[in-house]
Amino acid sequence: xxxxxxxxxxxxxxxxxRQALMAYEEDEVPIGCVVVANDRVIGKGYNQTxxxxxxxxxxxxxxxTAASNSFDGKFLHGCTLYVTxxxxxxxxxxxHWSQIDRVVYGAPEPKTGFSRFTPTLLHSRxxxxxxxxxxxxxxxxxxxxxxxxKGAEK
Amino acid sequence: xxxxxxxxxxxxxxxxxRQALMAYEEDEVPIGCVVVANDRVIGKGYNQTxxxxxxxxxxxxxxxTAASNSFDGKFLHGCTLYVTxxxxxxxxxxxHWSQIDRVVYGAPEPKTGFSRFTPTLLHSRxxxxxxxxxxxxxxxxxxxxxxxxKGAEK
Numbered sequence: 001x002x003x004x005x006x007x008x009x010x011x012x013x014x015x016x017x018r019q020a021l022m023a024y025e026e027d028e029v030p031i032g033c034v035v036v037a038n039d040r041v042i043g044k045g046y047n048q049t050x051x052x053x054x055x056x057x058x059x060x061x062x063x064x065t066a067a068s069n070s071f072d073g074k075f076l077h078g079c080t081l082y083v084t085x086x087x088x089x090x091x092x093x094x095x096h097w098s099q100i101d102r103v104v105y106g107a108p109e110p111k112t113g114f115s116r117f118t119p120t121l122l123h124s125r126x127x128x129x130x131x132x133x134x135x136x137x138x139x140x141x142x143x144x145x146x147x148x149x150k151g152a153e154k
Numbered sequence: 155x156x157x158x159x160x161x162x163x164x165x166x167x168x169x170x171x172r173q174a175l176m177a178y179e180e181d182e183v184p185i186g187c188v189v190v191a192n193d194r195v196i197g198k199g200y201n202q203t204x205x206x207x208x209x210x211x212x213x214x215x216x217x218x219t220a221a222s223n224s225f226d227g228k229f230l231h232g233c234t235l236y237v238t239x240x241x242x243x244x245x246x247x248x249x250h251w252s253q254i255d256r257v258v259y260g261a262p263e264p265k266t267g268f269s270r271f272t273p274t275l276l277h278s279r280x281x282x283x284x285x286x287x288x289x290x291x292x293x294x295x296x297x298x299x300x301x302x303x304k305g306a307e308k
Contacts, residue, residue, distance in 0.1 A: 090247025
């Protein structure tokens with residue numbers, strides 16, 4: 001785990017977790033995200049692929065678009081994205097185009113996470129930290145899928 | 155070049171080129187896209203990253219979201235996406251989640267195209283064809299960037 005400012009990282013990952021909880025409450029895969037600039041949230045989002053019936057409606061995509069709007073520019077220079085689960089290739093590709101400074105994720109995602117692809121999907125200027133509030137981020141996902149399995153067995 | 159139905163592929167790539175021309179006329183990088191189901195366009199889009207100041211506003215992302223809306227479902231089963239330039243990693247990632255049947259592109263994009271990444275970014279069920287109306291698709295891009303360079307030299 002590489003952190004740069006543990007207090008801020010925990011605080012903003014807690015905000016991302018709050019977004020994930022909103023997804024959970026709407027029966028969506030519980031992943032949440034915030035984009036931060038100058039110690040302030042400028043974009044947030046949670047997974048809404050079911051509700052919007054849109055495969056692109058991941059938490060990160062919604063938060064990146066929101067941040068770009070608030071930031072008045074398509075580059076997220078000076079920004080950090082916090083997301084509860086390691087981003088997939090689509091979201092990493094979006095982060096590449098945004099040229100964001102830093103990506104911080106909670107729990108790794110070995111099956112669909114961006115870090116299994118080569119060459120790296122992120123921009124060379126982007127720093128990455130993983131493992132912030134990992135247990136909490138993973139627990140929410142496990143709870144969601146355990147309940148889905150339980151429902152399916154009924 | 156692998157084609158499955160050259161007449162239909164040329165016809166729908168011409169539709170995608172029409173979208174690319176709209177991007178060109180709005181001073182956007184001229185890439186256009188259509189999504190087709192049952193021989194009918196159900197989603198279309200052109201690159202709007204400058205206008206929307208949004209790094210995620212690629213032609214494919216807009217067309218995928220539009221098609222999902224029209225299709226009443228987040229999976230694009232039975233669909234083909236036509237795009238004038240080889241999709242980037244972000245768009246390939248979105249196509250992965252959509253589980254689309256087929257992707258057809260005009261000109262390859264060696265620098266940012268999805269095919270330079272491993273493992274493959276597309277879903278295992280997705281077939282790919284490249285090189286449809288390649289010359290026309292590439293020519294529009296070359297014209298755009300030549301004019302940009304000329305403008306910068308002034």
